[in-house]
Amino acid sequence: NGEAHTSSILVPPTGPMIPWPVTSLSDLTEAHFEQILQARPELVIFGSGRQLRFPPPALLRPLMAARIGFET
Numbered sequence: 083n084g085e086a087h088t089s090s091i092l093v094p095p096t097g098p099m100i101p102w103p104v105t106s107l108s109d110l111t112e113a114h115f116e117q118i119l120q121a122r123p124e125l126v127i128f129g130s131g132r133q134l135r136f137p138p139p140a141l142l143r144p145l146m147a148a149r150i151g152f153e154t
Contacts, residue, residue, distance in 0.1 A: 094121040107135050115141050118150075125151040 090102040104114055107130065118126055126145060128137070136154050145152050
């Protein structure tokens, strides 16, 4: 919609965007991924900033168990 975002957000398949309190990859916790699971997406597209970086595999396991795709 042409709106710029300067902080982390979740964009669910329906409804408004949700602020996501993550400022760096090292801040990610299981609780952050629980927030994603609650939205029940089919796919997560993860923006990692200027460098291509991936969250720790342990944090992605709940998404895999729920059969939710993940792309960085």
